[in-house]
Amino acid sequence: MPYSLKVGAIQCHILNDGLHPADGGGFFGVVPRLLWSRVIQPNADNMIPSDTRSLLIESDAGLILVDTGNGDKLRAKDRQRLGFAGRTDRLVGELRRVGYQPSDVDVVILTHLHGDHAGGATRWDTPDHTPGPVVATFPNARYLCQRLDLAEASFPNERTLATYHRENWQPLIENGQLQVVDGPQRIDVNVRTDIAPGHTAALQMVWVEHGGESLLFLGDACNWAVQLNRLAWVPAFDLFPMTSIETKRRIRQEAYERNTLLVFQHDAQVVTGRLVAGDRGPEVKPEITEEAWTDMGL
Numbered sequence: 001m002p003y004s005l006k007v008g009a010i011q012c013h014i015l016n017d018g019l020h021p022a023d024g025g026g027f028f029g030v031v032p033r034l035l036w037s038r039v040i041q042p043n044a045d046n047m048i049p050s051d052t053r054s055l056l057i058e059s060d061a062g063l064i065l066v067d068t069g070n071g072d073k074l075r076a077k078d079r080q081r082l083g084f085a086g087r088t089d090r091l092v093g094e095l096r097r098v099g100y101q102p103s104d105v106d107v108v109i110l111t112h113l114h115g116d117h118a119g120g121a122t123r124w125d126t127p128d129h130t131p132g133p134v135v136a137t138f139p140n141a142r143y144l145c146q147r148l149d150l151a152e153a154s155f156p157n158e159r160t161l162a163t164y165h166r167e168n169w170q171p172l173i174e175n176g177q178l179q180v181v182d183g184p185q186r187i188d189v190n191v192r193t194d195i196a197p198g199h200t201a202a203l204q205m206v207w208v209e210h211g212g213e214s215l216l217f218l219g220d221a222c223n224w225a226v227q228l229n230r231l232a233w234v235p236a237f238d239l240f241p242m243t244s245i246e247t248k249r250r251i252r253q254e255a256y257e258r259n260t261l262l263v264f265q266h267d268a269q270v271v272t273g274r275l276v277a278g279d280r281g282p283e284v285k286p287e288i289t290e291e292a293w294t295d296m297g298l
């Protein structure tokens with residue numbers, strides 16, 4: 001179910017490509033299960049629910065989409081494993097629910113090129129979602145990704161190989177839709193990106209700012225709200241965990257001082273929240289919440 005909210009006068013929508021099970025140890029790294037299971041209870045396979053949220057911004061520069069979820073090009077056995085069998089067009093369906101078509105999107109910002117963020121950037125050009133020619137899901141959009149991130153994705157190592165799928169971005173290079181950028185970018189007067197290294201070398205978050213209000217779409221700079229409360233709680237997925245801690249320290253201070261609305265991309269319980277003073281420093285006070293494991297009818 002999409003959530004619509006305003007940042008100043010800027011209309012935003014939080015969309016979702018769907019919830020899938022993910023390994024709890026992956027999300028909480030060296031934190032003992034005894035501790036993180038108090039925040040989110042895993043199932044018998046030690047899996048926890050992971051959402052794949054996107055942000056849609058109705059900006060002066062046009063319609064901006066941040067991240068594209070897993071998309072529909074996964075192999076049948078992966079779709080089965082993630083609980084997506086028989087369900088297609090999840091993100092596009094959410095887009096339609098807030099009144100837009102894929103052709104309406106002007107800019108797609110890819111926070112990074114991991115499969116659960118960039119998978120929906122392209123699609124198979126077949127009527128029944130079976131394998132076929134790969135085309136842009138958003139045919140009129142300019143897609144933005146960081147040069148360092150594209151380099152990592154293009155030349156993965158043994159650890160990162162499984163999450164990078166060339167078909168998610170290569171067709172966009174070939175048809176001229178991928179704009180490769182270096183460092184923070186201003187998309188328009190109210191929307192900009194910010195580099196948040198740690199999860200990857202050049203992860204880009206997105207700020208929306210208007211009328212003294214601000215929203216920060218964190219991407220994988222902080223997956224779960226509790227990871228902002230406890231800076232040492234860093235996912236095992238992060239390539240540079242000590243850098244992740246410093247990135248979170250910076251984000252937390254700035255977001256606290258500005259009373260920023262934070263959007264969590266994977267947290268199955270806390271969709272949005274703001275930082276308030278807590279015993280150990282600023283901590284997230286949830287605003288929009290969901291029940292873990294429910295999929296909101298996607």
Ligand SMILES: [Zn+2]
Nearest residue numbers: 112114199220
């Ligand atoms: Zn990632």
